[in-house]
Amino acid sequence: MSRVVVVGGGxxxxxxxxxxxxxxxxxxVVEGATEVGGKLRVSEVAGVAVDEGAETFLRRxxxxxxxxAAVGLGEDLVSPAVGGAQVWARGGLRPLPPRTVLGVPADPxxxxxxxxxIEVARVRLDRWLPGTAPGGxxxxxxxxxxxxxxxxxxxxxxPLLGGVYxxxxxxxxxxxxxxxxxxxxxxxxxxxxxxxxxxxxxxxPIFAGLPAGLGTFPAAVAESITAGGxxxxxxxxxxxxxxxxxxxxxxxxATIDEQVIDCDGVVxxxxxAPAARLLQAHAPAAASRLGDIEAAxxxxxxxxxxxxxxxxxxxSGYLVPAVYRRPVKAVTLSSxxxxxxxxxxxxxxxxxxxxxxxxxxxxxDSELxxxxAAELTxxxxxxxxxxxxxxxxxGGGLPQYAVGHLDRVAAIRADLAxxxxxxxxxxxxxxxxxxxxIRTGLDAACAVLAGxxxxxxx
Ligand SMILES: Cc1cc2nc3c(=O)[nH]c(=O)nc-3n(C[C@H](O)[C@H](O)[C@H](O)COP(=O)(O)OP(=O)(O)OC[C@H]3O[C@@H](n4cnc5c(N)ncnc54)[C@H](O)[C@@H]3O)c2cc1C
Numbered sequence: 001m002s003r004v005v006v007v008g009g010g011x012x013x014x015x016x017x018x019x020x021x022x023x024x025x026x027x028x029v030v031e032g033a034t035e036v037g038g039k040l041r042v043s044e045v046a047g048v049a050v051d052e053g054a055e056t057f058l059r060r061x062x063x064x065x066x067x068x069a070a071v072g073l074g075e076d077l078v079s080p081a082v083g084g085a086q087v088w089a090r091g092g093l094r095p096l097p098p099r100t101v102l103g104v105p106a107d108p109x110x111x112x113x114x115x116x117x118i119e120v121a122r123v124r125l126d127r128w129l130p131g132t133a134p135g136g137x138x139x140x141x142x143x144x145x146x147x148x149x150x151x152x153x154x155x156x157x158x159p160l161l162g163g164v165y166x167x168x169x170x171x172x173x174x175x176x177x178x179x180x181x182x183x184x185x186x187x188x189x190x191x192x193x194x195x196x197x198x199x200x201x202x203x204x205p206i207f208a209g210l211p212a213g214l215g216t217f218p219a220a221v222a223e224s225i226t227a228g229g230x231x232x233x234x235x236x237x238x239x240x241x242x243x244x245x246x247x248x249x250x251x252x253x254a255t256i257d258e259q260v261i262d263c264d265g266v267v268x269x270x271x272x273a274p275a276a277r278l279l280q281a282h283a284p285a286a287a288s289r290l291g292d293i294e295a296a297x298x299x300x301x302x303x304x305x306x307x308x309x310x311x312x313x314x315x316s317g318y319l320v321p322a323v324y325r326r327p328v329k330a331v332t333l334s335s336x337x338x339x340x341x342x343x344x345x346x347x348x349x350x351x352x353x354x355x356x357x358x359x360x361x362x363x364x365d366s367e368l369x370x371x372x373a374a375e376l377t378x379x380x381x382x383x384x385x386x387x388x389x390x391x392x393x394x395g396g397g398l399p400q401y402a403v404g405h406l407d408r409v410a411a412i413r414a415d416l417a418x419x420x421x422x423x424x425x426x427x428x429x430x431x432x433x434x435x436x437x438i439r440t441g442l443d444a445a446c447a448v449l450a451g452x453x454x455x456x457x458x
Contacts, residue, residue: 010038
């Protein structure tokens with residue numbers, strides 16, 4: 001039986017381990033924290049279980065729904081009770097326009113409200129403006145701004161990218177973050193139109209969550225892994241990998257308490273910076289490229305309010321564009337969005353932190369709670385003060401897909417293909433969303449199994 005170690009027990013590593021156990025490998029997941037889950041974690045605020053990190057995943061891709069079903073959570077998945085997110089624009093909260101691709105409109109008529117009439121007219125110009133299609137990779141902000149005007153970048157695309165990647169439109173790669181928009185088309189409106197049409201109308205819910213919190217998902221996957229004969233070791237960071245004649249040694253634990261696992265293959269499912277350190281001695285070029293992938297830090301401030309102090313709104317929350325220079329960049333009205341969070345308290349999550357801006361994150365927890373409360377009372381109609389609050393800090397929590405990201409990832413994978421039975425997976429590669437992370441885990445499991453085949457032949 002092939003022995004595979006999975007380094008990192010976030011959702012990507014767990015997905016890889018789950019697939020490897022099913023394929024008949026002897027699997028050990030080694031996780032540095034005291035619990036598996038990574039960015040999926042749940043704890044209580046005012047006695048209510050609320051996610052600290054990711055709270056929902058896309059249903060339109062199959063990977064999240066399929067893994068949930070495989071570990072017995074398929075029937076538990078719930079959808080948001082309300083959609084209708086908003087964005088702060090032109091002095092008030094406005095509905096996010098329909099028919100956009102991450103804020104890039106397919107239809108100029110839909111962006112009125114968020115944009116002034118003159119800015120909408122600028123969007124329409126895209127159809128007639130001369131110019132050539134970018135062809136290769138380009139920063140999202142540069143491309144969208146050139147075709148549709150800066151207002152679309154500032155008030156739609158940048159806030160949406162800020163919500164997903166905590167990144168900035170002027171730095172993020174169009175090829176990696178807007179793969180639905182072919183860069184071979186001169187008109188970006190035409191490209192967005194085609195992408196929206198290809199996605200098709202859907203009467204199915206777009207997002208899924210779990211009533212006990214999405215943070216309970218990893219434990220269910222871990223349980224399924226151990227039920228299948230796999231092992232999970234927590235509280236032990238992997239410090240280095242060593243080559244042996246027949247495979248690998250995975251060294252984990254503190255210097256005074258090192259332990260070694262001998263194995264045939266390794267899945268590395270940790271963020272890019274620590275992955276670079278593990279690979280430095282074996283694949284320096286891949287390690288250097290991994291080291292080039294930057295990450296943004298964010299904090300989620302979850303507040304609980306008396307329901308009488310909360311406004312009655314039918315929106316799941318709102319985004320605050322960076323151009324308005326407010327510390328909070330996104331607000332999720334959690335107990336409006338999710339039926340299971342409705343009760344005698346209003347639960348609200350505020351998100352702070354954009355790539356390259358760390359000043360606000362250097363404040364202490366009580367100051368962050370004050371900032372979140374001030375945002376909600378000044379701009380969202382809350383009264384008084386929260387009755388409870390929790391600050392969850394995610395240092396380096398979101399990898400940044402800079403221009404050239406796809407080439408960088410292809411080169412990393414090509415470099416690692418030179419090593420026996422080693423693959424990387426996780427949020428640093430093909431998408432930060434949970435289904436995309438699961439996909440990388442499944443692909444890494446396949447790559448390692450394929451790499452093992454020659455060793456297993458007699
Ligand atoms: C605040 C926040 C909100 C988000 N919201 C959403 C959302 O609503 N929907 C969505 O789809 N996505 C969301 N995301 C993104 C998504 O949650 C993450 O991209 C995804 O969970 C990353 O999974 P991963 O397995 O790649 O990495 P991680 O979750 O980072 O897991 C990596 C694991 O490796 C461990 N580790 C690190 N180094 C070592 C080592 N040397 N040895 C052993 N273990 C190690 C870590 O402790 C960690 O458990 C959010 C992200 C953040 C930060």
